[in-house]
Amino acid sequence: MSAERPHITDEDALRETAALREVWAEPTGIVGFFSNVSHTAIGLRYVVTALVFFLLGGIEALLMRIQLARPENRFLGPDQYNQIFTVHGSTMMFLFAVPVMEGMAVYLIPLMVGTRNVAFPRLNAFGYYMFLCGGLMVYAFFFINAGPDAGWFAYTPLSGPQYSPGKRVDVWAQMITFTEVSALAVATELIVTILKMRAPGMSLNRMPLYVWSMLVQSFMVIFAMPAVIVCTTLLILDRLVGTHFFNPAEGGDPLLWQHLFWFFGHPEVYLIFIPALGFVSTIVGTFSRRRVFGYMPLVLSLVATAFLGFGLWVHHMFATGIPQLGESYFTAASMMIAIPSGVQIFCWLGTLWTGRLRFKTPLLFVLGFVAIFVIGGLSGVMLASVPIDLQVHDTFFVVAHFHYVLIGGAVFPLFGAFFFWFPKATGRMMDDRLGRVTFWLLFVGFNLTFFPMHQLGLRGMPRRVYTYPAEMGWGPLNLLATVGAFVMAVAVVLFLVNAAMSLRAGVVAGRDPWAGETLEWSIPSPTPEYGFLFLPTVSGRSAMWDARPDQPVVTGLRNDRREILVTNTVEATPHHREVLPGPTIWPFASAVTLCALLVASIFSPRAVPWLVLPVGISLLGWFWPRGKPPVPAPEEHRVRARPPRLSADTP
Amino acid sequence: MSTRPALDVSLLPDSSVDTHALIWWGQVFMLVIEGTVFALLVATYFYLRFWLPVWPPAGADPPPLLWPVVNLLVLLVSVIPIRYADKAAEQGDRIGSIIGLVLGLALLIVFLAGRAAIWKALPFTYSTHAYGSIVYTVLGAHTMHVIACLLETVVILVMILDPARFHDEQRLGVVTGGLYWDFVAGSWVLLFLLLYVAPRLL
Numbered sequence: 073m074s075a076e077r078p079h080i081t082d083e084d085a086l087r088e089t090a091a092l093r094e095v096w097a098e099p100t101g102i103v104g105f106f107s108n109v110s111h112t113a114i115g116l117r118y119v120v121t122a123l124v125f126f127l128l129g130g131i132e133a134l135l136m137r138i139q140l141a142r143p144e145n146r147f148l149g150p151d152q153y154n155q156i157f158t159v160h161g162s163t164m165m166f167l168f169a170v171p172v173m174e175g176m177a178v179y180l181i182p183l184m185v186g187t188r189n190v191a192f193p194r195l196n197a198f199g200y201y202m203f204l205c206g207g208l209m210v211y212a213f214f215f216i217n218a219g220p221d222a223g224w225f226a227y228t229p230l231s232g233p234q235y236s237p238g239k240r241v242d243v244w245a246q247m248i249t250f251t252e253v254s255a256l257a258v259a260t261e262l263i264v265t266i267l268k269m270r271a272p273g274m275s276l277n278r279m280p281l282y283v284w285s286m287l288v289q290s291f292m293v294i295f296a297m298p299a300v301i302v303c304t305t306l307l308i309l310d311r312l313v314g315t316h317f318f319n320p321a322e323g324g325d326p327l328l329w330q331h332l333f334w335f336f337g338h339p340e341v342y343l344i345f346i347p348a349l350g351f352v353s354t355i356v357g358t359f360s361r362r363r364v365f366g367y368m369p370l371v372l373s374l375v376a377t378a379f380l381g382f383g384l385w386v387h388h389m390f391a392t393g394i395p396q397l398g399e400s401y402f403t404a405a406s407m408m409i410a411i412p413s414g415v416q417i418f419c420w421l422g423t424l425w426t427g428r429l430r431f432k433t434p435l436l437f438v439l440g441f442v443a444i445f446v447i448g449g450l451s452g453v454m455l456a457s458v459p460i461d462l463q464v465h466d467t468f469f470v471v472a473h474f475h476y477v478l479i480g481g482a483v484f485p486l487f488g489a490f491f492f493w494f495p496k497a498t499g500r501m502m503d504d505r506l507g508r509v510t511f512w513l514l515f516v517g518f519n520l521t522f523f524p525m526h527q528l529g530l531r532g533m534p535r536r537v538y539t540y541p542a543e544m545g546w547g548p549l550n551l552l553a554t555v556g557a558f559v560m561a562v563a564v565v566l567f568l569v570n571a572a573m574s575l576r577a578g579v580v581a582g583r584d585p586w587a588g589e590t591l592e593w594s595i596p597s598p599t600p601e602y603g604f605l606f607l608p609t610v611s612g613r614s615a616m617w618d619a620r621p622d623q624p625v626v627t628g629l630r631n632d633r634r635e636i637l638v639t640n641t642v643e644a645t646p647h648h649r650e651v652l653p654g655p656t657i658w659p660f661a662s663a664v665t666l667c668a669l670l671v672a673s674i675f676s677p678r679a680v681p682w683l684v685l686p687v688g689i690s691l692l693g694w695f696w697p698r699g700k701p702p703v704p705a706p707e708e709h710r711v712r713a714r715p716p717r718l719s720a721d722t723p
Numbered sequence: 724m725s726t727r728p729a730l731d732v733s734l735l736p737d738s739s740v741d742t743h744a745l746i747w748w749g750q751v752f753m754l755v756i757e758g759t760v761f762a763l764l765v766a767t768y769f770y771l772r773f774w775l776p777v778w779p780p781a782g783a784d785p786p787p788l789l790w791p792v793v794n795l796l797v798l799l800v801s802v803i804p805i806r807y808a809d810k811a812a813e814q815g816d817r818i819g820s821i822i823g824l825v826l827g828l829a830l831l832i833v834f835l836a837g838r839a840a841i842w843k844a845l846p847f848t849y850s851t852h853a854y855g856s857i858v859y860t861v862l863g864a865h866t867m868h869v870i871a872c873l874l875e876t877v878v879i880l881v882m883i884l885d886p887a888r889f890h891d892e893q894r895l896g897v898v899t900g901g902l903y904w905d906f907v908a909g910s911w912v913l914l915f916l917l918l919y920v921a922p923r924l925l
Binding site (some may be wrong): 080638712 | 725726727731733734735736737744749760771775854859913
């Protein structure tokens with residue numbers, strides 16, 4: 073029947089496979105490793121690197137829990153404790169949570185929208201190496217006992233030149249610069265990939281919910297991250313060259329830091345959490361075996377959360393003596409967040425209620441998310457109220473709250489996502505039975521660790537103290553929390569064992585082990601280097617479930633260079649073809665030289681003009697056009713649709 | 724033998740030198756990021772100003788207007804040849820692009836020299852007081868953009884001097900470079916109002 077229309081045959085597919093394999097091949101060898109610009113390779117590197125930092129941050133958490141397990145413990149000294157809680161917080165926020173979400177998106181978004189790479193593959197590689205350099209730098213200093221020690225939000229004046237001499241805070245501030253550059257790079261390329269490279273037919277109102285969540289998240293990154301770049305830059309200027317932004321003696325103001333930092337810091341929480349909402353929607357839909365109920369309300373809730381997220385920052389500052397009108401405004405804004413969150417929870421519950429559930433590990437993690445996140449949301453509504461906030465400010469109640477929203481809101485869906493997409497990335501399933509055990513250990517361990525902290529906070533235990541006297545009576549609950557932390561650690565180890573075993577001997581997954589809804593399940597697992605053999609077209613909101621038996625594919629792209637299809641922003645109708653750049657070492661070189669420059673600037677501003685030179689050379693190498701100008705395509709370098717035949721042909 | 728229906732795109736153009744190009748979009752979002760940085764510096768300026776009874780602090784009167792205004796005009800005029808270079812690039816006119824870029828660069832160098840002279844004449848430094856800190860930071864941030872714009876344009880110019888290289892990719896370079904130029908000039912209008920006019924009016 074399809075022969076009556078323009079069509080392709082098996083023979084065309086074989087030809088295309090051979091040609092694409094050659095032109096999209098990932099380079100090999102050491103230089104090749106650092107030249108790779110494939111979104112699957114870079115995405116996996118992001119995720120694996122972020123997981124290594126997650127383990128390091130987790131070990132720091134265990135050290136703190138050991139120290140706090142009993143009163144007047146001497147396991148860690150106060151200075152060590154300061155460094156450890158600072159590095160723990162900074163690691164989890166900047167080196168784990170944000171990059172792991174970016175990495176998942178770098179891997180998944182091109183596949184979900186039906187294209188072959190992100191819009192700017194070299195920028196993508198550059199962003200990854202910036203992130204890696206930042207992480208390595210902060211840990212290098214941490215291991216030589218020069219780790220940052222002013223808390224993950226480094227309040228001035230504590231972090232200013234007067235109270236934090238030495239280089240510790242500078243290291244922290246530069247690390248932020250590295251990771252923000254990386255996040256901004258990913259945000260830009262994701263927005264352009266999503267808006268301009270969607271498969272024909274995937275109009276905006278048919279985009280998968282995960283793609284929506286990453287679009288919203290990327291816009292948040294673009295408006296939030298500049299604030300932290302500005303404030304860390306001002307801090308470094310205050311510390312290194314003697315400006316007075318945060319120095320009240322010369323007309324500066326320490327509170328300026330808090331405004332700038334939280335203008336970034338509050339959206340930061342949502343830009344960790346919004347991708348997780350995308351995971352949840354995807355997993356809920358697939359394991360309920362129905363379309364997610366309330367597509368439009370879910371999308372609008374994401375957008376509303378993003379907008380509201382920028383109007384809440386002062387609720388971190390209720391204890392600083394801001395005007396009462398301001399307090400009331402930010403209380404109301406904070407409570408409003410409960411509305412889109414409630415709408416989303418309602419839509420997911422509606423989907424689960426009316427679906428035919430498959431209780432596999434990913435769904436368990438999502439259900440765990442709903443339970444924990446609701447508790448975190450409730451303590452959030454409590455904290456939004458100024459009198460309660462003043463009472464429990466800087467106590468373990470706050471620690472409990474944000475671990476409930478961050479671990480509950482991001483890490484649980486993330487682990488669900490790992491189990492869900494592991495087969496796509498590796499070709500093998502993770503073990504479901506071990507997965508369930510992991511989930512229950514993590515769920516129980518998590519609540520054991522953090523629920524008692526609510527009580528500790530209400531009883532007045534401040535955060536960031538390295539020990540406490542026995543007569544305060546905080547010992548037993550702290551011991552309970554420490555036990556819980558070790559249960560969580562066992563769960564994480566079990567997850568790693570599961571991943572390692574499944575990688576070698578897991579059940580072979582095939583293309584679509586979950587009967588998934590989105591385009592990545594239409595290609596082989598693990599993802600081939602070129603992604604789709606022929607770019608797909610889409611005829612409904614659920615690309616896979618709505619595909620007709622004879623859903624057309626895109627042909628006519630040249631296969632002797634890395635061509636992709638650019639489509640219109642709203643309707644995703646084909647507009648033109650464009651060539652994506654191939655592998656090159658220069659983004660890596662640019663990241664390394666820029667890293668050297670930024671680290672050197674901490675120690676000797678005079679070195680900066682000299683180090684600008686290698687950065688400039690690497691950037692020139694990156695942008696200098698190489699090779700011949702394009703020539704018109706010879707016909708043998710593409711597979712074109714065969715003209716329609718008369719229906720009399722068909723057997 | 725099985726067959727699949729196909730949507731053939733081989734007749735679509737294989738590049739775009741206008742607002743549909745991926746790199747044009749990338750440039751736009753980079754400018755949104757840069758614009759946000761400038762906006763936050765403006766917010767910082769007013770935040771610092773808010774807490775001080777006298778602004779600028781004693782000894783630092785509002786900076787004189789004449790030369791900064793002249794310099795602003797130089798920068799604004801430089802947009803004209805760059806616009807011309809853009810249009811020429813879109814139409815495939817290499818010589819026109821080169822002439823536009825060279826004129827624009829000449830004006831930009833004049834602007835930079837003016838910037839240096841005006842800056843040097845300021846009666847305070849970044850470490851005198853918070854006012855000095857924010858003025859220097861705003862000037863520094865904008866000057867970095869001017870220098871980046873200058874270097875980027877030089878690179879683009881050198882590339883298109885070779886006729887063989889004047890294909891779509893480099894034409895697009897001229898167009899997105901022009902976008903950046905517009906941003907550098909446009910943002911200075913606002914920052915100029917901030918540094919030179921706001922202390923007189925507010």
